[in-house]
Amino acid sequence: MDTKNKTSLETHFPVQIVEVEEEDSGRRLDNFLFAFLKHVPKQLIYKLVRSGQVRVDGGRIKPNFRIASGQKVRIPPVHANLVEKTGVPSRRLEELEKAIRHEDESFLVVDKPSGLASHSGSGVRYGAIDVIRELRPHAPRIELAHRLDKETSGCLLIAKNLRALRAFQAASLDRLVTKQYQALLYGVLSSRDKVIKTQLEIKRGSNGKRQSIKSSNGKEAITVIAGRRIVGNNTLATLVLKTGRMHQIRAHTKELNCPVAGDGDYGDKAFNSKMRGLGLSRLFLHANRLAFASDGYRLDIRVPLPSELTAVLEKLAHLDKLKNS
Template sequence: MNSSENKSNPQVQWLEISEANSEQRLDNFLISYLKGVPKTRIYRLVRKGEVRVNKGRADVSYKLAIGDIVRIPPIRVAEKSEESIIIQPTLRFSLENHILFEDEGFIVLNKPAGFAVHGGSGVNSGIIEALRQIRPQQKFLELAHRLDKETSGCLLIAKKRAVLKVFHELFRGDGVNKTYLALLAGQFKRKKQLVEVPLLKNTQQGGERMVIVSQAGKSAETLFTRLTQFQDATLVHAAPKTGRTHQIRVHAAWLGHPIIADDRYGENAINKLFKNRGYKRLFLHAEQLQFAHPVTGQPLSFIAPLPEELQLLLQNEKPL
């Protein structure tokens, strides 16, 4: 993406679209480029024709092509630029030492717990902002999916827009198999249990987004497979067939076996009991991702080792 200034108005920008931004919707491009500008204002700029593509009006759904020229009107951006974001040293170290796989098209990262995947909602910066700052020469880095802040494990990051598009198609269908490790409260009696109950994003409670089981929600499906039973907890594999927000956490709680240390959907008494035994973070880990390579079609499988602090805690539990 190249930028040049209009001499008659030095604040107007003319951006030439490169491969990194081709096939992207105009609104998504503007939201990313004009960080800090409210979305409502961006949509108004397009509607009024102040943003133009190839000197003409364009709809927000217009998909940009290589060589398109986008006119950006004079606009003040209040938010800090990515370059001014201060990345925590612990996060920088974790990212540089937790890459499971990387090629020209994407990165598979063993995401550390305790870090949001992206900034927003009171979070100054996240995994993706840190990666962009660590690798300023990389023109394109975008999340292919999300993990909760306290969840660790396999996270996919695209290095090309064409690869990101393929990943989105894979995730929308059944092209990605995801398997999580979770420690559930209580004894999970069944070897396998498929949960098929719809989930609805509820109005925020105390400033937090909550997801509830509701017939008014979207379909959601998770397969729980028992691995090891302990005296008052059970280690399971959780395989979500859909990708709803907080899906595994809500389905586990609905079963009556909330995930250990889940401050949002768990039970206070159980969390307190396990916290006294050293469980200070949500025991949910994205252990495995399986999908076809977005370019070659070769079957791929990636496994993120369980973090050492969780391994040590499990060693203190006595299997039945």
């Protein structure tokens, strides 16, 4: 048996006495416990409370009890057989441990690989956040600060506590967060195109997938083109998001008739076929920088293009050199 893959609160969560922090004051006890015991079925959590195994300041309480700052919550151990398994393979655990680019008491930044979803969901057994929770079992309040598409690689920010998460969310609302991407685009992007500003609405296409399309009923979406480099009659663009709509860069570059290489939903089929011939087997979209500031805290992380993308650029440049020699 691969014991590395076994989710066990006997090792993850021994008996804990947790002091309620200010940000949790007024929260229902059951919701507080759901955040700590993420892989424990809710019905089991309710059973633990009603049987008196969970206590607040030594006393028995009901699930709807509202906790207060400074109170101490006793959280009992849970037998491994009663815990839902995430099924995270050991290779994925090792991969993401090596991909952590920054970590402090508030945040963790991982260089998410393409092909890994940000979170689990319909048909997705586990995501990056589930892997990080396995890697940091004694930090039970870990949450995604934002999301990346499954096919997109690069900077993914994870908050290690509720205070950090709220600080990032506040910075996002004040537009104090920089999210920068690199993308290989079809054709030569005009130097006149500096800001893409449209309204995007989420709809289901003929294939049943959700897509963002230009619509007067949509929400404002703004992308800034911060740099461009021509590579073999195509453009390696640096793009900065000013808003965070679903598939924003992919939808915006399609509007310019310069879709992202390897994009099966918004892209150009002939261009994608050409890129596959050069070894591109994924979406050429990478979150290469994440920066923000909040109440004296500053974070500015950059991660380079992964090797599978730089290899495609090198092949494009080589072909262009041969063509012009």
